[in-house]
Amino acid sequence: MSPKDNFVLPDLPENPSRRNFFKSxxxxxxxxxxxxxxxxxxxxxxxxxxxxxxxxxxGLLIDVNKCAKDCTACVTACKDENGWAGYGDPEQNSQWIRxxxxxxxxxGHETEMPVMCQHCEDPPCVDVCPTGASFxxxxxxxxxxxxxxxxxxxxxxxxxxKARSFVHEPVNNQKPHAPxxxxxxxxxxxxxxxxxxxxxxxxVEACDATGHGAMVFGDLNDPASDISKALASYPSxxxxxxxxxxxxxxxxxx
Amino acid sequence: xxxxxxxxxxxxxxxxxxxxAQDSGWRYGPTLSEASGDxxxxxxxxxxxxxxxxxxxxxxxxxxxxxxxxDASLKQCFDCHTVKDERTGDPVTxxxxxxxxxxxxxxxxxxxxxxxxxxxxxxxxxxxxPLHARLLDLGASPEFEMVESFITSLETxxxx
Numbered sequence: 001m002s003p004k005d006n007f008v009l010p011d012l013p014e015n016p017s018r019r020n021f022f023k024s025x026x027x028x029x030x031x032x033x034x035x036x037x038x039x040x041x042x043x044x045x046x047x048x049x050x051x052x053x054x055x056x057x058x059g060l061l062i063d064v065n066k067c068a069k070d071c072t073a074c075v076t077a078c079k080d081e082n083g084w085a086g087y088g089d090p091e092q093n094s095q096w097i098r099x100x101x102x103x104x105x106x107x108g109h110e111t112e113m114p115v116m117c118q119h120c121e122d123p124p125c126v127d128v129c130p131t132g133a134s135f136x137x138x139x140x141x142x143x144x145x146x147x148x149x150x151x152x153x154x155x156x157x158x159x160x161x162k163a164r165s166f167v168h169e170p171v172n173n174q175k176p177h178a179p180x181x182x183x184x185x186x187x188x189x190x191x192x193x194x195x196x197x198x199x200x201x202x203x204v205e206a207c208d209a210t211g212h213g214a215m216v217f218g219d220l221n222d223p224a225s226d227i228s229k230a231l232a233s234y235p236s237x238x239x240x241x242x243x244x245x246x247x248x249x250x251x252x253x254x
Numbered sequence: 255x256x257x258x259x260x261x262x263x264x265x266x267x268x269x270x271x272x273x274x275a276q277d278s279g280w281r282y283g284p285t286l287s288e289a290s291g292d293x294x295x296x297x298x299x300x301x302x303x304x305x306x307x308x309x310x311x312x313x314x315x316x317x318x319x320x321x322x323x324x325d326a327s328l329k330q331c332f333d334c335h336t337v338k339d340e341r342t343g344d345p346v347t348x349x350x351x352x353x354x355x356x357x358x359x360x361x362x363x364x365x366x367x368x369x370x371x372x373x374x375x376x377x378x379x380x381x382x383x384p385l386h387a388r389l390l391d392l393g394a395s396p397e398f399e400m401v402e403s404f405i406t407s408l409e410t411x412x413x414x
Contacts, residue, residue, distance in 0.1 A: 052320035137320060145317055146371050172347070172384035174373045176329045181371030182389040196320045 051196065054138035057121075058190055059220040059248035060204070061227050061236060064113045066214035072099055074114050074215065077206030081191060082178040087169075094165035094180075096188045097203060111254070114203065114215075117142055117163040117188035118239060118247035125155035125164065134185075140220075140248050141190045151183040160240050163187050190248075220248065284361035287354055291334035302358075328368060332376040348374035349386035 078097045079085040086093025097116035103109070123142045125134045133149035136142050144155075144164075156164045164187040171181050177193035180186050191201035199205075204215040218227030230236075236252040238245070294301045301308075308326035315321040335354040336345045346353050348369040351360060355374075359366055368374075370387050 050321050050323060051315075135318065137318070139320070143317065147313065147317075170370070170384040170387040170389065172373065172381040172387050174371065176373065176377050179371040179373075181387055184371065192320065193322070196322050 052137045052139040055221060057140040057220040057248060058195060059218065059227055059250065061216040061230055061250045061252060062113055063214045063252045064111055065253040066212050067113050068212050069112050071210060071212065073206040073210045074203035075099060077202040081202035083173065083175040084180065092168045094167060094186060113251060115161060118161050118249040119190060121246035124158040128154045128158040130154065141192050143189055143192065144185050144187065146179065146181065146184040149184040151185065153185060155185055160243055284357045286357055287337045289334040328372055336376055345375040345379050347381050347386050349383065
């Protein structure tokens with residue numbers, strides 16, 4: 001008998017006052033077929049009322065023509081919202097979102113646009129993660145579980161958009177909704193804490209506040225949403241369409 | 255025979271000690287800071303033993319499933335358990351041994367790494383230094399110093 005056999009994880013005793021395992025249990029039906037085999041069914045409304053909704057796919061549409069030159073409202077808003085404004089070495093600081101300038105060599109025309117995690121349908125970062133820390137929520141938001149991230153940075157290598165950053169220095173004064181720390185990889189969360197509350201991401205809100213209105217956020221699966229209507233009415237592209245990743249972030253007039 | 259009796263009676267005395275101690279109100283353990291607010295419905299004994307299970311379970315629910323209406327979040331611990339410095343009135347960070355997590359965890363020699371990513375004070379307080387959020391404190395650990403001195407001794411012996 002190895003010492004490991006003696007180690008037993010304690011079971012959580014039932015406590016209905018707080019430990020209500022399925023919080024939306026109102027419509028849950030439990031059927032016990034045989035000892036140890038249980039079938040559970042959930043009503044659609046109860047399951048979708050709380051947390052990520054598998055029926056949704058959150059996305060962003062960025063109209064490059066409306067994105068103003070020298071405007072960094074989205075970047076500043078993201079820094080404030082998620083607290084990733086760096087100190088120390090600027091070359092090592094995180095960038096959850098950055099303004100990218102593209103110059104047409106033939107004409108000299110310059111285009112500016114924000115680039116962040118593209119929230120791919122088939123994210124390469126999730127494919128390569130050795131610990132399962134890089135994952136995609138059922139509603140399409142790609143996140144890093146820093147509890148299991150070992151800081152190997154394989155996801156940073158895999159990402160074609162350079163969307164992920166590694167935290168080199170110890171961090172304090174984090175926002176409670178956006179924990180981040182030394183030795184882990186981080187990226188745009190599509191403001192998941194706001195989305196779960198029914199709000200829009202901070203960058204979109206800031207862009208609207210400047211009056212440019214270059215960013216639209218919404219549910220790609222809902223044909224009645226603003227983003228779906230916009231995508232249907234004028235042309236848009238995904239970055240690196242050759243990779244066939246089907247990103248949730250789309251660009252118009254690029 | 256007399257010797258055996260002495261041993262047995264001593265054994266009983268030792269076994270009876272915790273009971274006596276409990277009756278007199280004395281308890282072997284760390285000195286805990288006073289908490290405000292309502293007590294945990296599960297009871298303190300339960301929370302002392304299983305708080306990590308609750309937090310681990312609920313953190314996965316929040317992060318993976320987006321369930322944010324949870325009852326056992328790390329953020330909520332600070333509502334009642336924050337320890338404030340008597341002189342300045344500011345909450346103490348995990349760097350301070352009076353921090354409510356450290357009073358117990360130091361006692362049982364368990365180092366938690368929650369505060370490399372999570373803030374160790376309530377929201378709104380400006381934590382003065384990120385030192386408590388270092389990933390590894392190799393320089394200060396006795397194990398590291400032991401290894402370091404061992405390597406140094408190897409190097410000096412190979413030089414000779």
